[in-house]
Amino acid sequence: MTSANPEYSVVIPVFNSQDIVLDTLRRTAAFFESRQLSYEIIAVNDGSSDCSWEQLAQAAAENPRIVAIDLLRNSGQHNANLCGFRASRGQWLVTMDDDLQNPPEEIAHLIEKAKEGFDLVLGRFHEKQHAGYRKLGSRAVRALNQRIFGQEPDLVLSNFRLMHRDVVDRVCAYRGPFPYIPGLCLRFSGRRANAMVEHHPRRSGSSNYNWRRILTLVSTILFNYSSFPLRLVAALGIFTAIVSLLLGLYYLAEGIFGGARVPGWTTLVVMLAFFNGMTMLMLAMLGEYVVRIINQLTIADPYFVRRTIRDGA
Structure with a gap:
């Protein structure tokens, strides 16, 4: 049986990752078990069109510490994260992608940094394995985050992050139609910092982010969080x-x-x-x-x- 209040929750949005998601879940579970840390893994299937849900259901049946949530339709990564936040029970919450570009073993660096008194720790990659157009899009989003959410100039945002329960609860209280998780984390955290982590190339498939999604994200930030x-x-x-x-x-x-x-x-x-x-x-x-x-x-x-x-x- 799982602990009613595990020390760590891990939220993983899943979309069309049938070839790798089981490995992601097993390596994440192995990381916490090797350190004897209480945990739960919340995998949110964001309307996948492949067999990702069947893989999640299998993993949840094998390991009671894995929670599998199936969304009715594709709602986007930010909504899937928010759904996982609201289902989580841990004192600390980790968010990561489903493709092993964020190795689960790197969570240790986030945990060590949080011990210095930070309530939000974001992974900063030695070398980011992304296409050039995504890096340009990241610069545009970074400029908006600095203007709208008060992101520090030397702080780097990423989807690989660790946050305290207080921050999670504040984010969960958001009831708007267009949640932007990085901005909400910035808005509702007090002390934040980066921790250096590894970032690996995708082992299978391709990124779902393209110019259209990046422009949609920019418009969401502009028109829903700023006048x-x-x-x-x-x-x-x-x-x-x-x-x-x-x-x-x-x-x-x-x-x-x-x-x-x-x-x-x-x-x-x-x-x-x-x-x-x-x-x-x-x-x-x-x-x-x-x-x-x-x-x-x-x-x-x-x-x-x-x-x-x-x-x-």
Whole structure:
């Protein structure tokens, strides 16, 4: 039987990883058992189209410390992580990928760093085994995290992380429709640091992240955790209104002192420029209020659980 309150929980989102997920689970379990640490592993099947769920069900039947959760449909890595967070019971929680790019044995470095008093420890890779376009996307996301979530300039984010129960509980309390786990971890942690870990190439398959997913992530951060786009449009509206005012004064002076070549031209240009600028400004202001209202009223979970195997049943 498993401990009601294990010391460590490990959350692993799983998507189309039938060829490697069993090895990931077994190596993770072996790491904790070799150190005689109480643990549970929560593997969340994020709507896989292969036999990943059957592999998770088999692992959960063999080891009662493995919890297998099957989501109704693909909800994305962040939602799968949030689902695992809410099912976890450990005093400390580790998140890692299902492809063994984060070797489970490297969890030891996260644990050692956390003993220095940190409530969030993120793995920092000696050399990251990712494609070039993902590195460019990471730089863009990093800039947003620094601006919106207060990420320290020398702190590197990764999906391989260890966090205290207090941080997990704060993240679990989030009820918005678009959870962004790295940003929420930053927002709800007090002391955070990096620990150097190894990062290995994928043993099978290919990454699910592409330019489309990266752009979707950037838009999620911008439009759900920041009013920066709306304020940018408002600033453009104000700028347009000012330019239209100056342009209007110019054409007004030209019409008075030089005479207008086309009757009504001055009035038409001034009125169109001014009212278009004011329209952009008012739309941005209305959008600001709409976003705040939506954030206050949205309480639905962004994922649905089909079935769960816990304690082998």
